[in-house]
Amino acid sequence: MDEQKPQTILSLESIRKAYGTFQILKSLRLEAFDGEFLSLLGPSGCGKTTTLRIIAGFERPDAGVVILGGQEITSLPPNKRDVSTVFQDYSLFPHMTVAENVAFGLVERKMAKTEIAARVAEMLDMVRLGDFADRKPGQLSGGQKQRVALARSLAVRPRILLLDEPLGALDLKLRKAMQLELRSFQQRLGITFIYVTHDQEEALTMSDRIVVMKGGEIQQIGGARAIYDRPANRFVADFIGETTLLDGVVASADAGSGLVQVDTPSGPIRVVADNRPAMAAGQRCCVSVRPEKVRIGEGGANTFDARVETVTFRGPVVEYALQLEKGKMLRASGPATASGAASGDRIKVAWDIADAVLLEDV
């Protein structure tokens, strides 16, 4: 949306890393822009934490380079890098007070005492822990520890703040509050945040851009909406949000309009294949349909017969599990007030040509 070209602050070039024979990162290429909130999202073992540790300097890549602000830092130790990390389990120094924890990095930088005191007070104010300066970490709650860790890392004014699943240990309500808080700190300070998480909702809520990873490779990079609406492949479609994947074979493809007809066991589906590599007739593929795009009733380019299996009330929405004829279970959801379909009903379901996404079967 921003017209001016974003400035690259960090780039990873062809990073490879193996633990023994297990290749955790396979030629990873990644850029982070100045002042953005970038999330690395993927299931455990996808290499997201390793990527973060390579940026922080705790791991040395087997091959490839790390460039921070135009300077190659691949082999610099962690203390020489202008980045700091918020660790998963906070890693606060138990023998130091909250204020001493926040001052730790400033003392290492040999700042004047008065300056340190001022910066510590400013940081503790920001995370609203001004009254806790003299407490020890053992006397704090999980959320408070989290905020001390954040203040400690931000106190040194890093160019990039790395966050390794920092909200994992908090309960849901606190996590939601911290998500918004993190986002607001990031926007206020204008520091690049690189955030590792396996929680797709967390990534969708906070990020400017999301890097979806799997098996040591990047699957897709993009904004939350782009990744949700236009997943690059089957994995991304399935991993981000809810979806039904309908397998089929390309019956016909019109190169001009991009209109593709896919034969599935339940019947033909018409879908628009936007700027993807053109698919040829006979090619195996799958169609991803989000539950909220499925309408109950007739009147779409794709209309199917279905039997309602279950209806689940979720508060604002109702979720349906629909058995398509000779095919898969289709998931649908809609406003709780909209439809009166009950379990066992035979109904019609429909969605528009533009409401589904055609994906290669890989």
Added chain:
Amino acid sequence: MAVATSLGPKLKPARARAAGDGRLVLLSIPILFLAAFLVVPMTVMIAYSFYSQDALTGLPIADFTFDNYRLIFTDPLYYNSIFNSLEVMVTVSVICLLVGYPVAYFIAVQAPPRWQALLLLLVILPQWTSLLIRSFSWIAVLRPNGLIDWALTGIGITSQPLDLLYSRTAVIIGLVHIYMPFMILGVHASLKALDLSLISAARDLGATPFSAFRRVVLPLTMPGISTGLILVALPVLGAFLTPRILGGSSEVLIGNLIEIQFKQLANWPLGAALGALVSVALLIGVAGLSFVGRSRV
């Protein structure tokens, strides 16, 4: 439910009493142990230290005198040996700490986990040999033309035999060898309890490896250091076997004097006074060290 809740308060005092009784039984075991093996012997020893010795028979006379203590603080033989002993204790403790800490650090932090048990076993292994044998073995190493002389003249560093045996150096070498495992085990225990991600956090915030050690690892392992120092310093101050074997007549420590008073001169009151002084010194030292160990965390 109603019955259970109405019974609850009535049952509670009885249960609490039962639990209290159980605790008392449990507590009485260490109390009896301490009374029998610490308080009673210490009291007897301190009482003896105020007795005098019959000039003719050499038997203790139960009167009350400060003569024994006066002798210790006025006769250079006694007060010098106390100073020597304190010097040896401090030297051995410091060497054990400086050498033992890195060894413990390596075993606890850097060695691959599956090697750690084996490495610890190797540290403890020498303890399976008798103290006497370990002390005597050093004679073969330290004596003129012994192993060290042979090696040093062999590679041409020295031409004259070093006069190592029967010196303070020999005593210190022997005591360091014998008590090092206690230091390593004490420090190892506190290093195992250390969250290693704290080192990463310190490095991440700009600390050099040394600074991370000084500001994070060292303060958090103070309890282990003080445990190690207590475990080394205590027995070193009372040691008499190793000093006698390796120090000969040139290095008489307080432990040797106590031994001589009791076994050769049969002057129990003087021996008791020396023993009481050592005990008091140790109690003060232990209290100080455990205070340091506790206050840091």
